[in-house]
Amino acid sequence: MTSDFLLSLAQAITKGLLTGMVYGLMALGLSVIFGVMRVVNFAHGELMVVGMYLAWMGFEYLQVSPMLSLPLIAAVFFVAGYALQRGVISPFIGRPEHQQFLLLLAIAILLVNACLAIAGPDSRGVQMESQFDSYELGPLVFDAVRLHAALVAVAIAGLLWLFFTRTRIGKSIRAAADNHMGALVVGLDVKRLYAFTFGVGAACVGAAGALMITIIPVTPFLAAEYTLLAFVIVIVGGLGSMTGALLGGLLIGVSEAVAGLLLQPSLKSMVSFGILILVLLLRPQGLLGKNSQ
Amino acid sequence: MNLLRRLTDGVPSRALWCLGLLLVGLLVAPAVLGKYGLSVLILILYFAYVGQAWNIMMGFAGQLSLGHALYAGLGGYIAAGLFFHYGIGPWAGLFVAVAAASAAGAVVGYLGFRFSLAGVYFALLTIAFSEFTRIAFDHWGWVGGSGGLFLKVDATVNLLNLRGGPILFYYVILALAVGAFILCRLLLESRLGRYWLAIREDAEAAQAVGVPVLRCKMIAVVISAAMTALAGVWNAFYYNNLFPETAFAMGRSIEFTLAPIIGGLGTLFGPIVGAVVLTGLGEIFTDLSEVFHISGIKQIFYGLALLIIVMYRPAGVWPWLADRFGFGEKRR
Numbered sequence: 363m364t365s366d367f368l369l370s371l372a373q374a375i376t377k378g379l380l381t382g383m384v385y386g387l388m389a390l391g392l393s394v395i396f397g398v399m400r401v402v403n404f405a406h407g408e409l410m411v412v413g414m415y416l417a418w419m420g421f422e423y424l425q426v427s428p429m430l431s432l433p434l435i436a437a438v439f440f441v442a443g444y445a446l447q448r449g450v451i452s453p454f455i456g457r458p459e460h461q462q463f464l465l466l467l468a469i470a471i472l473l474v475n476a477c478l479a480i481a482g483p484d485s486r487g488v489q490m491e492s493q494f495d496s497y498e499l500g501p502l503v504f505d506a507v508r509l510h511a512a513l514v515a516v517a518i519a520g521l522l523w524l525f526f527t528r529t530r531i532g533k534s535i536r537a538a539a540d541n542h543m544g545a546l547v548v549g550l551d552v553k554r555l556y557a558f559t560f561g562v563g564a565a566c567v568g569a570a571g572a573l574m575i576t577i578i579p580v581t582p583f584l585a586a587e588y589t590l591l592a593f594v595i596v597i598v599g600g601l602g603s604m605t606g607a608l609l610g611g612l613l614i615g616v617s618e619a620v621a622g623l624l625l626q627p628s629l630k631s632m633v634s635f636g637i638l639i640l641v642l643l644l645r646p647q648g649l650l651g652k653n654s655q
Numbered sequence: 656m657n658l659l660r661r662l663t664d665g666v667p668s669r670a671l672w673c674l675g676l677l678l679v680g681l682l683v684a685p686a687v688l689g690k691y692g693l694s695v696l697i698l699i700l701y702f703a704y705v706g707q708a709w710n711i712m713m714g715f716a717g718q719l720s721l722g723h724a725l726y727a728g729l730g731g732y733i734a735a736g737l738f739f740h741y742g743i744g745p746w747a748g749l750f751v752a753v754a755a756a757s758a759a760g761a762v763v764g765y766l767g768f769r770f771s772l773a774g775v776y777f778a779l780l781t782i783a784f785s786e787f788t789r790i791a792f793d794h795w796g797w798v799g800g801s802g803g804l805f806l807k808v809d810a811t812v813n814l815l816n817l818r819g820g821p822i823l824f825y826y827v828i829l830a831l832a833v834g835a836f837i838l839c840r841l842l843l844e845s846r847l848g849r850y851w852l853a854i855r856e857d858a859e860a861a862q863a864v865g866v867p868v869l870r871c872k873m874i875a876v877v878i879s880a881a882m883t884a885l886a887g888v889w890n891a892f893y894y895n896n897l898f899p900e901t902a903f904a905m906g907r908s909i910e911f912t913l914a915p916i917i918g919g920l921g922t923l924f925g926p927i928v929g930a931v932v933l934t935g936l937g938e939i940f941t942d943l944s945e946v947f948h949i950s951g952i953k954q955i956f957y958g959l960a961l962l963i964i965v966m967y968r969p970a971g972v973w974p975w976l977a978d979r980f981g982f983g984e985k986r987r
Binding site for chain 2: 402450453454457459460461463464465467468469470471472474475476477478479482483582586590593594597626628629631632635636638639642643646
């Protein structure tokens, strides 16, 4: 082991950790939606890609940095998610899984092909001024863009934690998740809470999309990959657990970066799927999940 | 005769006549249809056949697999690889292909069922294995890696090597689809079929009354995987090319699930009706999208159609049709 190798390993891990935080924010959205409504959002990666495209359009046509358009994108996603839950998904709560799967698959097909129709199949990226800036900590180099994205992702996750623990509506959502019948009995408007939850989940993934576009360019074909990635992260961390989703994001981010360094970049998702299979078999509730499968 | 009686027992004679007419129509179809019509019919039969295979696992035994591309891909790659490298014909190769896919199904099934993964968790396990295999095949030289594996196109009919024009492939897939239909009917009427339905409805209760749950689920996944592998072999020799990107794609697995879900899960005619509806819609949308010149517009129509069907006929098209026209097959 030369010190050169150790340094590039440390560098890969750093990069993986930073990307992993954005992954974590994306997976958080999936986890929140599943944890509360038991609906698996098969259109999650598609939402992510829509978020990336919106941020790209803001940058390309209005010259607004993705970091600045992020709050607006999150707000738009919240409203859209709220409306989607109220108008389309709500009757499917509690229905057989294959029906929910087909419904969200149809939504996914619509979203990704709308992107394709509007923005075309070419990859679209954002060239920021800080593209080549970096911070140094000892021998380690941090990409400025990646570091900023990671910090914002952590801040949003913190806000979400405050929302679920400090606000009345956040606590009501958790109550409805814990005990659906009990929530109805004490007079909570569960349908509205569900719509709110889907809105919050969608806002998370929209924000994650705005951050991700600063790191990599977007194509419509990324959508399915991100859906799978979000699933892998959330299952590894524990479906329904917020800290689990973040931890899963970091783990998968690091494993991808290290696999890209030690093996081949094209083998990186094989490592993620390997981790997924191991976790499913050895600890199906995920690393931080409650044992309630 | 005994088999025929078991097959037709309790089926109204009106339905039998319709079925007979349908079969005769399908047998003479190549004489009537042009090249295009035949290719659409081939597509319908292919999706009806794979749908039937997938339906055994999900519709009968209640195990959601979103990784069936694994079995089709393995089947296709093994049969095509043996033919390509050693000149071993598909009729011999398919035994290896089916054996390998069944073994893969047994491994995925055993791990999933033994560790009692249910619903979405099991579905994710199947996706993970399929994706894992896709990436492995991408890097495996014997099957051509990500560059793909190509069979020589040869239109002279050679039944022994499954080489020939569309008409040959039409009759092969027709035989498979009819065979799968009969097999599913027999299975559903058998003790095993009843066990499956019991497991689908309530696995714990079934276990409690002595149904060998693990064994029944294993049989379901192995039969389903073996049938899907045959579809993969057929597909490889029909299209003459194989790429890991498409053969093991999640999109391929999802395609397999659509006909039975849209048609009516757990019914015998569901996969067939679903295949007709989806393939028909696909062809109409292809024509329609040529008017607009927008990329992705065909898929947008397709997504809208799926959305409308699942919102208004969540139990599938066939149970509703059967009800309206008095054929009486309901999801059991």
